[in-house]
Each structure stands twice: as C-alpha cells, then as structure tokens.
Amino acid sequence: MNNKEVKSVTECPLKKHDTKSFVLALLLGVFIGLAVIVPGVSGSTVAIMFGMYAALLYAIGNIFNDFRRCLLYLIPIGIGAAVGFLGGFLVIQKIFGKYMFTVVCLFAGLMIGAIPALTAEIKGERASLGRGALMGLGVLIPICVGAVSILLGSATVGEESFTAFPPYLFLLYIPLGMVVSATQIIPGLSATAILMACGQFKPILNSLHLDYILENPAVLGLYLCIGGGFLGGIVIISRIFSRIIEKRRAATFFLVVGLSLGSILSMFLNPDMWEIYTQWMAGKSPAGDLISGIILGVIGFAASFLLTKYELKRN
Numbered sequence: 001m002n003n004k005e006v007k008s009v010t011e012c013p014l015k016k017h018d019t020k021s022f023v024l025a026l027l028l029g030v031f032i033g034l035a036v037i038v039p040g041v042s043g044s045t046v047a048i049m050f051g052m053y054a055a056l057l058y059a060i061g062n063i064f065n066d067f068r069r070c071l072l073y074l075i076p077i078g079i080g081a082a083v084g085f086l087g088g089f090l091v092i093q094k095i096f097g098k099y100m101f102t103v104v105c106l107f108a109g110l111m112i113g114a115i116p117a118l119t120a121e122i123k124g125e126r127a128s129l130g131r132g133a134l135m136g137l138g139v140l141i142p143i144c145v146g147a148v149s150i151l152l153g154s155a156t157v158g159e160e161s162f163t164a165f166p167p168y169l170f171l172l173y174i175p176l177g178m179v180v181s182a183t184q185i186i187p188g189l190s191a192t193a194i195l196m197a198c199g200q201f202k203p204i205l206n207s208l209h210l211d212y213i214l215e216n217p218a219v220l221g222l223y224l225c226i227g228g229g230f231l232g233g234i235v236i237i238s239r240i241f242s243r244i245i246e247k248r249r250a251a252t253f254f255l256v257v258g259l260s261l262g263s264i265l266s267m268f269l270n271p272d273m274w275e276i277y278t279q280w281m282a283g284k285s286p287a288g289d290l291i292s293g294i295i296l297g298v299i300g301f302a303a304s305f306l307l308t309k310y311e312l313k314r315n
Contacts, residue, residue: 014055014058014059014066014069014070014073015055016072017072017073017076022076024050024052025052025073025076025077025080026076026077026079026080026083027050027080028043028046028047028050028052028056028077028080029076029077029078029079029080029081029082029083029084030080030081030083030084030087031043031046031080031084032046032047032077032080032081032084032184033080033081033082033083033084033085033086033087033088034084034085034087034088035084035183035184035190035191035192036085036088036180036191036192037084037085037088037089037091037192037205043184044056044184044185044186044187045111045114045118045187045260045263046114048114048117048118048121048187048256048260050311051117051311053187054245055073056077056238057185057238057241057242057245058070058242059073059074060074060185060234060235060238061235061238061239061242062239063235064235089205089208091103099292100272100273100276101273101276101289101290101293102289102292102293102296103296104267104268104273104293105292105293105294105296105297105300106293106296106297106299106300107267107300108264108267108268108297108300109296109297109298109299109300109301109302109304110300110301110303110304111260111263111264111267111304112264112297112301112304112305113300113301113302113303113304113305113306113307113308114304114305114308115260115261115308116305116308116309116312117308117311117312118187118256118257118260118261119257120312121253121256121257122250122253122254122257125250125253125254126250130251131250131251131254132254134251134254134255134258135254135255135257135258135261136258137255137258138254138255138256138257138258138259138260138261138262139258139259139261139262139265140258140262141189141258141259141262142189142190142259142262142263142265142266143262143265143266143269145189145190145194145266146190146265146266146269146270147269149194149196149269149270149271150269150270150271150274152196152198152199161202161203161206161207161212162203162207162216162219162222165216165218165219165221165222169222170221170222170225171225173222173225173226173229174225174226174228174229175229176195176198176200176226176229177225177226177227177228177229177230177231177232177233178229178230178232178233178236178237179194179233180194180195180226180229180230180233181229181230181231181232181233181234181237182233182237184234185234185237185238185241186237186241186256186259187256187259187260187263189259189263190263190266190267190270192270196270196271196272204222204226207219207222276289
C-alpha cells in the first residue's frame, strides 16, 4: 500500500478483484482467521503488507452504505478467514501442543520480513519527539498485553472448559467480542493474547467440539454473543480508525509501526509460550525447538521479505 492509497480512506479505494487480487484477498483472509487462533498474528499487519489495509477498512466500515461493492470485495477475505480459522483450530489442537515454538517462529519470520512494508508508510515523514513516543507506546502495548496474559493466564490455568453458564457471562461476551474485533482492525494487537488475558481462550477452544456442544447447548449462546459483539465492533471500530488515519495519518502510522513491531515480540510472550519456557527451565532440552524454529523463521522471513520488496517495487 502506498502513501496515496491511505491518505483518505473515506474515499472509496475498492477495485474489482482480478485473479491476483482475489488470491491475495483469500490469503489475507486466511491470516485474519489464523489471527484468532495463533498467538501474536495480526491480520491487519498482513493487510498492510499486501497493500489492502485501506480497502479493508473502507469495505468493513461502509458495508451498509455501499453494500454491493463492499460485499464483493469482502467475499474472498471472508472465505479465507473461515479456512484460516478452521485450519488454525485443527492445527492448534493437533500440532501446537508439540510444535508451538516452531510454528510461532515461522509466523515471526513472516512478520519480520514484512517490516519494509510498514516502514514504507512513514518514509519521508518528519520525525519528532511526539511521533517517536507514539511508536514506543505502540511497541509497549502488545508486550504489556502479552505479559498480562501470562499473569492472568497462570491464575486461570485450571479453567480448561466452561463448567457453568451464568447470565452475566453472556453479557460480558458482547463487549469481549468488540475488543476482539479491534484486534482485526488495529495492527499489532492479538486476539489470542486478549482472550488469554481474560482467561477465555482455552475454554472457548475446548468447547469447539460437537460432543461438548450437544452436552452444553448453552455454549451456542456464548458464540452468538461474542459473534454479535465482534460484527458490531468491527464495523464501528473500522469507521473510527478510518477517520483517525484520514485526519492524523502520519502520527497514526508511527503508532501502527510500533504496534506491529511490538506484536512480533509479543508472539513469544503468552501463557502457551511461557509454559514451554518453564519446561526448558525444568530440564527439557530446547535444542530441537530452537533449531527447527530458527530454520522455519529464516524461511518465513525470506519468503515474506522477497514478496514485500516485490510489492513495494511494483507499487
């Protein structure tokens, strides 16, 4: 995405999908779906890397005002998000238990390789103490969220599934859905870290089984509440963030760059990763995890960096 594209995200930046943009939109959707499952993954950061952030904000924020055009643009992203969520759900249940560190290293490599796309957004902008402070604040926010998720996650480590469904829980899941929706709009924020910090990630993940749903049909009400909060929040927050970018573009992207950099660090700072570090400190050899993680991280970095440089050069 170049500077002109995001200068006014309230102007319609949508274009009819060709084959390439359709595939990129599908891939972006996959990352957005994974962002709900994989710690630290930010779908909006990937949207910036693909040059689709402004269009994504417009399509979501104006879905009711420009329904047909926005819907057509969002369809491949929605399909990809469903695939990413379901695929991530299957992976995290069957693979992440053994290879969490390695997979996180792969995604970290992908994010690091995309840094030139982020810094391109502030290239040529005047640096100042205020903008530097915004970037520093952006770096700290995801790290603090990750640290809080570890502290609160250790306090709720025994809550592996829902054992009761009090009325207040349904009410709390509506604003929780809105908070999760913000992670899909504001780069650098992780839905997984937010859910972990609230002690709700594992209960939600462990409830996604047909047997459990049949035994506890009340959980469907929780899904509806968090889903409704998510849909309402993502439209409202995308509109607000669009206006902020339009009025304070440079300052906002200094914050966004910081958030995205901080999110890379926060991928290694969550309860699941902390559990791995605890096992290492208890005597388990980290050699296998470190070697495989470094290899996949380098592969992810190389693929992402080459794609990002190509897109920047083409734009």
